Amino acid sequence: MTSALDSGTARAASLGRFYLLPDALTIRCILTLLGPKDLSSLMLTSRYLHVFARNDLVWRRLFFATRDRNSTRLVFRGSWLLTYLFPNPEHDEACVNYLRDNNTPGIQDVSSEFLHHQWLRSNTSFAHFYPPPPAPPTPAIGENRPVNPVIPVENYDDLDQETFYRRYGYPNRPVMIQNSGVESWPAWEQWTLEALAAKHGDTPFRISNIDSDNEPSFRLCFKDFLHYLLYNKDQDPLYLFDPYFADAVPEMELAYEASTRATHSSALCQNILVLIFSRSSRATLDHPIDGYLLDHNGQAPRGTRTLLEHQHGTRSSLDTSDGHCKYPPHMTPPGHDPTSPTRLTSVAWYLDVYPFLPQESRPIEIVQNPGQTIYVPSGWWHMVLNMDHTVAVTQNFADDSNIIQVRQSMQADETETIQIQRWDELAQKLSMVRPDLAPALLPSQEDEQLQRLKAQSSWLDPHSENAADQWHDRVKDIVQRSTGFTNPGEIELIGTGENVCFLTAHGFVKFFTPFHDGHDSFLSEVRANTILAARSAGVKGDVLAPPRMLGYGYLFDDQTEWRWPFIMTETLSARHPVDLVESKEFMPEDESGYSVLLPPILHTLNYCHSLDLTSFLDESQLDTTFDQPRVSLGYTARCLEAAALNHTRWRVFPKHLLKLLPNYLPKDAMAVFDPSKGDAVASLVHGDVNPGNVLGYLDEEDEDFRPLSLIDFGDAVLKADPLIDIVSVFITILNCRQDLGMTKLLLDFWRQLGAKGDQDPKRTLARRCMWHVLLWPSEGLSLHLVRCVPEVGEMTTWEQLEQAIFGWWSAL
Incomplete structure (x- = not known):
């Protein structure tokens, strides 16, 4: 047996300078660039180069790089080397003396992990493979494991x-x-390999070749494909996947x-x-x-x-x-x-x-x-x-349940103009057949505004590599305005959300986009940060203080339609010498973990909800050019007015519940939140408490996530219902868990604000909570709820849903 040392010496002597490269790189990236004469010469050079140059992957790629693309014939000879030399039926007599064998001739003392993996993937049989029994369901939902471990x-x-x-x-x-x-x-009996070959052997079908950039698909007679199927040992085999087979053989369409x-x-x-894609729509597509x-x-x-x-x-x-x-x-x-x-x-x-x-x-x-x-x-x-x-x-x-995803996928790449045109034509037809789908299919006012903005010189795609230098110039300008520093240091684009965020050596810069009332979010965040900074002296205990705001304003003057409002805040690392992460990366899996995460969040909300806002509401301490902030019943009324249309557009909830939504929603904002009936009033409601807005670090000793800061007050509301934050914490942080200990802690916090409850049977706690979910200005909270409670689809009324999620709170 050859020792590892001897093998290494033989490999170095055989490969020369190629010895320094991984075998996969040599074969996949170098030898596949060579022509047949060079490969033949390499075969005569040494043991290793003989084996590498004969590798079937090399000759397969060479074959598809040079074959006649108009030909629908291909006679596979057992290896791609022989197929390259004798590709057509007229070569049958010439290659009669060659064995139909795709195995490289045995060469002594050639050792290669890449070739071993190649052989293993080509020859391993899964004929008797059966998956192990599934794991039992887990009680909590996490980002790192499937939710439903069994397919019924x-x-x-x-x-x-x-x-x-x-x-x-x-x-x-x-x-x-x-x-x-x-x-x-009929296909059950007619579509066996033998029957298909007998009846359609000369018919060309579309063949997919995932290993070729030159020819990812081509037409091939079925009998030639079947011949290849029986004799190939490719680790990435050709396969027949034909979306237009009925065009070639119309009778096959009747077989199913x-x-x-x-x-x-x-x-x-x-x-x-059929309800969505009519025959005329199908032809248009x-x-x-x-x-x-x-x-x-x-x-x-x-x-x-x-x-x-x-x-x-x-x-x-x-x-x-x-x-x-x-x-x-x-x-x-x-x-x-x-x-x-x-x-x-x-x-x-x-x-x-x-x-x-x-x-x-x-x-x-x-x-x-x-x-x-x-x-x-x-x-x-x-x-x-x-x-x-x-x-x-x-x-x-x-269908109804995924039309939004289809729309997003067809509109995702703006360079695919034909695909976008197909969607526009389809959306127009479908909106006439299904008027109830029109809000989800047709452009919204926000979509139309975005298209206008993209045509203006002041608009930059936040995630375009071509615009990186221009964004860096904008960030440099903001850093100088806010801090006086002319050198921002390294500029890093962070996050994938709707706003455009950059990290610099001097702070965090966020530009607000038009999405989801971006200007209102800017105003809310500025107002909340101003209030919290003025009251920072009163912060005690484990309150998760937000980063200090260093500056805010507009990038452009009021001559442009979108002025790119911005804020700049300090980096939390300036106060906390640790690497900060979002809590969503390390959500607890048991009550002990929540006992570390939840109390600081509730203490922070209690601090915000209890702030003295007298001076801020009576005497404006902000620049007078800024609009009025989101306040109390006015904000709730605007959310209520938009709720029905929003949910019709988002289509997060099932269609049978969406039909019932107009009758379930409250008639006015005071049905949701009415201080005159004893509803608690919070001075400052965060409005979007979720794991992505809680920053902290992972304690290496006990492996618990320890929160340090609550960020992003873009949805903050003044003098509003504290249930907004309670509902958000329950759904996004507790994942709707019916964990009596943690939920009781949450409700005790709410009651400490002075909530008295209401005797009106139409304003139960469960209903008010469900209304707040439905009035949420974006679809994020609804999406998280239905992921936590997938049984939503089987609930027949909103009343049944509210009881399933919130009804048990009244017993705590």
């Missing part, structure tokens, strides 16, 4: 449209559906339209689809958003890379079992980098990442058997592991 299996007859929508469509839950009639489709009780197992979803796809993912063990779709999807398996791996939208799969151009295949992920996952990071898994259909909601990360040759029918579609 439902019988088709047990699901009508409404039940499916409320149980799975609205809460965005995956489900496996069985006994739906797939076995009665059985005349039984269900045309296919996703008929529940299809009926919803010219996009396979709702098309059925013939999906043949190739030889086992193969599968997809990690995918995230903005449409819902269904997949009906016709012949073999497949493993499905899912992660919910809020959780990026371990080992997967969404920003990386290279992504792991399912085989690579199962071999290199899956065995080493801790229990809390394991995916939600299920095996799909022939005849079953799996429903994958939009936004879910999903991966399919084929355990054998697989034929499946897949569908992507939009």
Whole structure:
């Protein structure tokens, strides 16, 4: 046996200067740039270079870089080297003496970890793989683990449209559906590999090649694809995934339209689809958003890379079992980098990442058997592991529950003008068919304002690399105005929120954007920071003081439509010599952790709620050019006026509750908050207490998060209902947990403000809390609530929902 030392010496002697490079870099990035003559010369140079230059990955890429793209024939010869040399049927006689073998001839004393992984991924069988039993559900919701650890299996007859929508469509839950009639489709018998080859062998279909930038897809006769399927050993095999197969063979479209009780197992979803994507809309789209796809993912063990779709999807398996791996939208799969151009295949992920996952990071898994259909909601990360040759029918579609995500995905890239035009045409048609969807489909006043602003020279895209120098000039200007320093030091863009935030050597600079009443948020934050700074001498105990404001104002004069209001505050590190993080990165998982996090937050809210505002409300201590701040009933009235339209546009709650919303909302602001009836009044309500606005550090000794500062008073309200902050803390920090100890602490704090409660049965505590959720000026609080309580979709009335979330408070 060759020792490691001898192997290293032989490798150095054989590779020369290439010895210094990783084998993967040499093969993937260098040898794939060479032509056939250079590769042939390298084969004659040394043992290692012979093996590297014969690597099938190199010859596969060379083949697709040079092949005739008009040809629909490809005869796979067992290796890509032989296929490159003899690609067409007329070469059959010339290569008759060559073995159909893709294994590199055995060369002694060649050791390579890269080649070992390549061989392992190509030859490992998953035919008998079955996922382990799921972990028990966890009581709290966190960012680092799936929420629903089990995918249920439902019988088709047990699901009508409404039940499916409320149980799975609205809460965005995956489900496996069985006994739906797939076995009665003509495709069940007609779409075996043998039958397809016999009937459609000469028909070209679309083949996907995920390993090629030159030719990511091409047309190939089915018989040639089947031949490749049987003899290849590629770790990233070609696969048939054709959204337009019915154009080539119209009769195939009838193979899954059985005349039984269900045309296919996703008929529940299809009926919803038809309501939104009519036939005329489908033609206008010219996009396979709702098309059925013939999906043949190739030889086992193969599968997809990690995918995230903005449409819902269904997949009906016709012949073999497949493993499905899912992660919910809020959780990026371990080992997967969404920003990386290279992504792991399912085989690579199962071999290199899956065995080493801790229990809390394991995916939600299920095996799909022939005849079953799996429903994958939009936004879910999903991966399919084929355990054998697989034929499946897949569908992507939009409905009431994900139309917002579809809109965002189609409008995400402003350079994709055709895609944006498709959406605009589709939105116009859908708004006529479904007027109730119009607020979610058509541009809002804010959207129209943003389009105007983007056409002006003063507008800069906050996240455009091309605008980085201009943003740095703006930050430098603000730092000099606020502090007098001409050198801001290193400027770092931080955060991904709606406002534009920069960290400098002298402080934190935030520019307010027009989104979500950005100018009002600016005024509120300036007013709150001014009040808190004037009262800072009274701060005692563990109050989470905000950073000190160093300056505020407008970047431009009033000649521009958006003047870019800004504030600059000190960096907290100036007072706290620790690395500060947001509490959302380290949310507690038990009551002991909350006992550290919650009391300082409540002490801070108590301080804000109890401030003496007499001088600030009677004598303006702000620049007179600033408007009046958000105050009391006037602010509540504005939120109430906008609530119904906002929720129709956001579509966070299920459609059956949205229909009932106008009758559930209060008739006027005083029904929500009326000090004359004993409702407690808070001097300064923060308005958006959530884990992202609580900064602190992780105590290395006890591993508890220790809060130090409460930031972002952009939603602050004066002389308002303290329940606004109570509800926010309960939903975003306690995650709606029915933990009597922590929630009682929260309610005791509210009662200390002098809240007396109300005997009016229409103004119960639970109803007032639910009203505050619905009056929230942005969708963030509603989104967090329905994630914490996914059963919202199965609740039939707002009264039932309010009791489920807040009704038990009255017993504390």
